[in-house]
Structure formats: structure tokens, C-alpha cells
Amino acid sequence: MSMLENPAVKYRAAATVRLPDRRWPDAVIDRAPIWLSTDLRDGNQALIEPMDVQRKLRLFETLVRVGFKEIEVGFPSASQADFDFVRTLIEERLIPDDVTIQVLTPARAHLIERTFESVQGARQVIVHLYNATAPVMRRVVLGLDVAGIIDLATSHARLLAEHAARQSGTRWTFQYSPEMFSDTELEVSLQVVDAVTAVWNARPEQRCIINLPSTVEHCTANVFADMVEWMHRHIARRDGVVLCVHPHNDRGTGTAAAELAIMAGADRVEGCLFGNGERTGNLDLVNVALNLYTQGVAPGLDFSDIDELRRTVEYCNQLPVHPRHPYVGDLVYTSFSGSHQDAIKKAFAARREGDAWEIPYLPIDPKDLGRSYEAVIRVNSQSGKGGISYLLETEYGLELPRRLQIEFSQVVQAVMDDSGKELNASDIWAIFGREYGLGRVDDAIAQPPCITDRGHGQVELQASLDGAWAGGPAPLLLDGIGNGPVDAFVDALSKATGDAIQVLDYHEHSIGAGAQARAAAYLELRVGGGASLFGVGIDANIATASIKAVLSGWHRAACSPSTVNQQDATV
Numbered sequence: 001m002s003m004l005e006n007p008a009v010k011y012r013a014a015a016t017v018r019l020p021d022r023r024w025p026d027a028v029i030d031r032a033p034i035w036l037s038t039d040l041r042d043g044n045q046a047l048i049e050p051m052d053v054q055r056k057l058r059l060f061e062t063l064v065r066v067g068f069k070e071i072e073v074g075f076p077s078a079s080q081a082d083f084d085f086v087r088t089l090i091e092e093r094l095i096p097d098d099v100t101i102q103v104l105t106p107a108r109a110h111l112i113e114r115t116f117e118s119v120q121g122a123r124q125v126i127v128h129l130y131n132a133t134a135p136v137m138r139r140v141v142l143g144l145d146v147a148g149i150i151d152l153a154t155s156h157a158r159l160l161a162e163h164a165a166r167q168s169g170t171r172w173t174f175q176y177s178p179e180m181f182s183d184t185e186l187e188v189s190l191q192v193v194d195a196v197t198a199v200w201n202a203r204p205e206q207r208c209i210i211n212l213p214s215t216v217e218h219c220t221a222n223v224f225a226d227m228v229e230w231m232h233r234h235i236a237r238r239d240g241v242v243l244c245v246h247p248h249n250d251r252g253t254g255t256a257a258a259e260l261a262i263m264a265g266a267d268r269v270e271g272c273l274f275g276n277g278e279r280t281g282n283l284d285l286v287n288v289a290l291n292l293y294t295q296g297v298a299p300g301l302d303f304s305d306i307d308e309l310r311r312t313v314e315y316c317n318q319l320p321v322h323p324r325h326p327y328v329g330d331l332v333y334t335s336f337s338g339s340h341q342d343a344i345k346k347a348f349a350a351r352r353e354g355d356a357w358e359i360p361y362l363p364i365d366p367k368d369l370g371r372s373y374e375a376v377i378r379v380n381s382q383s384g385k386g387g388i389s390y391l392l393e394t395e396y397g398l399e400l401p402r403r404l405q406i407e408f409s410q411v412v413q414a415v416m417d418d419s420g421k422e423l424n425a426s427d428i429w430a431i432f433g434r435e436y437g438l439g440r441v442d443d444a445i446a447q448p449p450c451i452t453d454r455g456h457g458q459v460e461l462q463a464s465l466d467g468a469w470a471g472g473p474a475p476l477l478l479d480g481i482g483n484g485p486v487d488a489f490v491d492a493l494s495k496a497t498g499d500a501i502q503v504l505d506y507h508e509h510s511i512g513a514g515a516q517a518r519a520a521a522y523l524e525l526r527v528g529g530g531a532s533l534f535g536v537g538i539d540a541n542i543a544t545a546s547i548k549a550v551l552s553g554w555h556r557a558a559c560s561p562s563t564v565n566q567q568d569a570t571v
């Protein structure tokens with residue numbers, strides 16, 4: 001069996017909705033919906049190994065800390081473990097006053113009874129009743145027609161009200177889900193829902209929740225939005241109803257479906273952290289909340305330490321979160337490619353305190369979620385000068401001039417071509433030190449330069465270089481005159497070696513501040529009529545840093561011609 005040439009013989013397109021005056025396309029989400037976490041119920045029922053009480057408690061506490069005010073804590077009639085967990089929350093007074101727990105029950109009398117038993121003594125509870133309404137479920141699973149489905153829903157809605165009346169110490173909210181709403185004819189969903197809200201006498205002082213699940217996501221997000229808007233406009237007792245959606249992610253568009261549903265009139269959304277849940281998962285609540293945040297809308301949920309949250313979720317679910325997962329994956333703030341790195345580096349440099357966030361390739365400031373900028377740029381064979389120099393700048397304080405960035409990126413590229421491996425900041429620093437002889441030039445100056453003022457803006461510089469370093473047995477004595485120490489040193493080195501050295505460009509800056517500050521000097525040289533190349537010197541003294549830079553460049557020209565600039569034509 002393989003894929004069909006004509007899938008239409010097997011699969012039907014989802015029905016569309018006649019809604020020519022649909023309003024949701026023009027809506028803008030300007031406030032957060034009510035959030036319901038179903039991690040401990042829908043998320044839990046999808047796990048290979050459902051959470052034990054200790055894991056459930058840890059996740060419950062985490063959800064409370066993040067800021068969820070409504071949390072579906074289980075399906076208490078499903079198992080003793082679920083029942084006991086709900087009892088633990090209540091008996092050990094673990095539910096904060098401003099948090100409401102929700103429990104799910106199917107429309108079956110003995111399971112409803114057990115559900116109410118599980119929440120005895122709770123301050124406030126949402127009891128969530130569901131039954132399937134879709135044609136296939138009516139036909140194949142329940143053997144009921146539409147009237148039978150309405151009767152099933154209303155008779156059990158009534159049971160909820162009766163149980164609640166017997167447990168009057170609790171503040172009750174009722175919720176009803178026509179399960180598989182997205183596969184149910186809209187008129188049927190409407191009839192069932194209206195019948196249920198009539199039983200519950202839904203009104204503004206006693207609102208109930210009507211939850212519209214895309215139990216299995218079968219249609220595009222715009223069609224789901226049409227369905228939600230249609231319900232929003234047609235349901236009876238709308239002001240007594242909190243309209244909720246419960247998207248799944250079978251088509252990979254759960255987030256889009258939720259966002260468009262909010263635009264279409266939904267007041268509340270149900271989902272799980274990082275999209276855990278049945279099959280491809282429930283709606284990812286973090287994704288929707290942070291999408292709002294990046295539009296300037298406060299989500300009312302706090303993800304300031306998103307990595308810690310991920311670790312907790314991974315521990316509780318015993319499932320990993322993908323490295324590319326929106327907002328939280330290990331790699332989502334990382335650019336490997338050169339042009340992206342270049343733009344990020346320039347945008348960070350241009351950014352001023354208080355500016356609106358406008359960093360290319362970074363839709364959110366990682367620091368808002370407790371991430372550092374460390375991982376923003378990582379260097380591999382797809383990277384360019386921007387990323388390499390960004391790492392040297394952020395980790396080692398070096399601000400390489402543009403032409404040096406270009407020169408050095410070719411050195412790094414050659415290493416990468418050999419190894420094919422990613423290089424981290426310390427690898428790049430080691431290559432930089434080796435290429436520009438940062439340690440070696442420190443040993444080269446056998447006798448520190450002696451500088452004498454000769455008047456008329458001229459100085460004389462005398463020094464001696466270590467013989468082995470200069471390529472001969474004896475120390476190389478230097479004596480030169482110039483209009484400053486660098487000029488005099490270049491003159492001295494040119495005379496002693498016979499290489500005409502020309503300084504083409506000069507940059508310097510300090511690294512750090514106070515007593516620990518050092519100077520970095522970058523000199524672009526031409527040695528003996530060859531191609532231009534850079535020398536780099538770092539020292540506590542700016543004149544010494546420049547002299548080291550001359551030595552670095554001269555030594556590179558003399559000893560490693562392969563690194564001499566080959567990109568003159570491309571700069």
C-alpha cells in the first residue's frame with residue numbers, strides 16, 4: 001500500500017462555513033484570553049507513562065507559579081491515582097485561593113458521581129462534562145441520533161446540577177464540551193449546546209463554559225475560526241457563556257487555530273505547556289502566550305525562566321522538547337548563517353536603551369525569557385565574519401575593524417573546512433591567538449623599547465628582539481626614528497630586517513576598564529611590497545600594544561604567507 005494518486009477517493013475535504021460577513025479577519029487580539037492548562041489531564045492521558053502523584057504535584061505547583069488560575073487536574077473517575085491526586089490537592093490545601101481546579105467527566109452517571117466524590121471539600125471547582133457529538137461517533141460508538149445525543153448531554157448536565165446542589169459548600173462552574181466539535185455539523189453543536197445551557201440556566205451571574213474542541217484537527221485554521229464565530233453569533237445565552245476552544249495540533253496549526261478562534265470570539269483557550277497532548281499534541285499555551293507578548297500584549301503568564309520550566313515539563317512528562325520548539329528550544333535563538341549573524345551584530349550595535357525590539361532574526365529578546373545572548377550566534381561552515389567577530393567581541397572584548405574581520409574569517413573558514421565542526425568562542429579565540437601570534441610577540445621583545453625625544457616632534461626608539469623569534473642566532477638590535485613610537489619602531493624594524501614596512505591603517509580600543517584595562521591595537525601593514533595584512537597587539541600600554549601589532553603583522557608576512565590578505569579585490 002502506498003500513497004494514492006487521487007487521495008479524493010479516500011479523503012473528504014473539510015466542510016466550509018457559509019459566513020460571508022465574517023468579522024474575525026479584521027479583529028486584533030489586544031488582551032489575553034482566560035488560560036486553562038490541561039497538562040494534568042489531556043496532557044497526562046497522552047503520556048507513555050502517566051505522571052505519578054509526585055510528578056503531578058510538581059507540575060501543579062509549577063503551573064500555579066507561572067500564573068494559571070484555572071487548571072484541569074485530572075479525570076478523577078479514570079483511576080485511583082487521578083482520584084487520589086485530586087484528594088491530595090484538596091486535603092493538603094495546596095490550591096491557592098485564586099486558583100480553580102477543573103475535573104473532567106464523561107456523560108456517564110457513575111463516573112459523574114465518582115467525580116463529585118473526588119472534589120468534596122474544595123473551595124471552587126469547574127466540572128467539565130463531555131460527550132461525543134460528531135456523526136461518526138453518533139453512528140459507530142454511541143448508536144444515537146441527534147435527539148439521543150441531546151438527551152444524553154442534557155440528562156447528564158442535569159445530574160451535574162443535582163450533585164452540585166448536594167455539595168453546597170463549593171462554588172461550582174459547569175463546563176460542557178461537544179467532543180469533536182470540529183467534525184460535528186454546526187447546527188447539531190448549536191442544538192446540543194443550547195440545550196445544555198438551558199438546563200444550567202446560564203446567565204451573567206452564573207456563567208457556564210462552553211468548550212469547542214477540535215478534538216482532531218481536520219481543517220485549516222480559518223475554517224475553524226469561521227465555526228467559532230458562527231457559534232459565537234448564534235448560541236443562546238451568550239452573555240451567560242464563557243466561550244472556550246480546545247485545539248489539537250494534528251495539522252500542525254493548533255496555534256493558528258487558537259489565535260484565529262480568539263479573533264472570532266473565544267474568551268478562553270485550553271492547552272498544554274509546549275504542546276504536549278494526544279498525538280501531535282494539544283495547543284501549545286506557551287506559544288500563544290508569547291506570540292501575544294511579542295505583539296505587546298501582556299499574557300498574564302510568566303515565562304521569565306523558560307529553561308527551568310522546560311526542564312520541569314520534560315521531567316514530568318518524561319518526553320523531550322524539540323530543539324526547534326518555538327520560544328524554548330535549545331536552538332531557537334541561534335543563528336549559524338553568516339548573513340543573519342551580520343545583521344544581528346549590526347542591529348545590536350545600533351540598538352539604544354529603550355528602543356522597541358527590532359533585532360533581525362530574533363522575534364523576542366531571549367533575555368526576557370531568562371536566556372542569555374551566548375547562544376544567539378554559533379559558528380559553523382555556514383557562518384561569516386559577522387558571527388565570528390560577534391563572538392570575539394561579546395566574549396573577549398575585541399572590536400575587530402571590518403577588513404580584519406574579513407581577513408580572519410578566511411582563517412576560521414579554512415579551519416572549519418578541515419574539521420566540518422562547529423567552533424565555539426574559545427575555539428575562535430585560540431585560532432585568533434595562534435594566527436596573530438598573541439602569546440609569541442610577548443616573548444619577542446627581549447629588551448623593552450627605550451624611547452627618547454629628539455625634539456621637532458621626532459622620537460628615537462631602541463629595542464632588541466629575541467634572536468630565535470627574529471629568525472637568527474643573535475638578538476636583533478633595533479634603532480629607528482619617527483614621529484611617534486609606532487613610526488619609529490616601523491623604521492627600526494624595516495632597517496634591521498631589510499623589509500620595507502608600510503602602515504596602511506590603524507585602529508585601537510581599550511578592553512575593560514580601570515586597573516585591569518588593556519589596549520588592543522590592529523595595524524594593517526604592507527611588508528616588502530606584498531599584499532596587505534593585519535597585525536594585532538594587546539597590552540596594558542597602548543604604545544606597546546601598537547608595537548606588538550607591528551611585530552605580529554611583520555611576523556605573519558615573513559612566516560606564514562598563506563594568511564596574507566587574498567581578499568583585497570573583494571573588500
Ligand SMILES: CC(=O)SCCNC(=O)CCNC(=O)[C@H](O)C(C)(C)COP(=O)(O)OP(=O)(O)OC[C@H]1O[C@@H](n2cnc3c(N)ncnc32)[C@H](O)[C@@H]1OP(=O)(O)O
Nearest residue numbers: 042045075077078079106107108130131132141142179215
Ligand atoms: C477527547 C478526549 O480527550 S475525551 C477524554 C478521554 N480520556 C480518557 O478516556 C482517559 C480516561 N478514561 C478511562 O480511564 C476510561 O475510559 C474510563 C474509566 C473513563 C471508562 O472506562 P470503561 O468503562 O472501561 O470504558 P471505555 O474506556 O472502554 O470507554 C468506552 C465506552 O464508553 C462508552 N461511552 C463513551 N462516552 C459515553 C457517554 N457519554 N455515555 C455513555 N457511554 C459512553 C462507549 O460507548 C464505550 O462503551 P462500550 O464499552 O459499551 O462500547
Ligand SMILES: CC(C)C(=O)C(=O)O
Nearest residue numbers: 130177179180213215
Ligand atoms: C474532552 C475534550 C475537551 C477533549 O479533550 C477533546 O475533545 O480533545
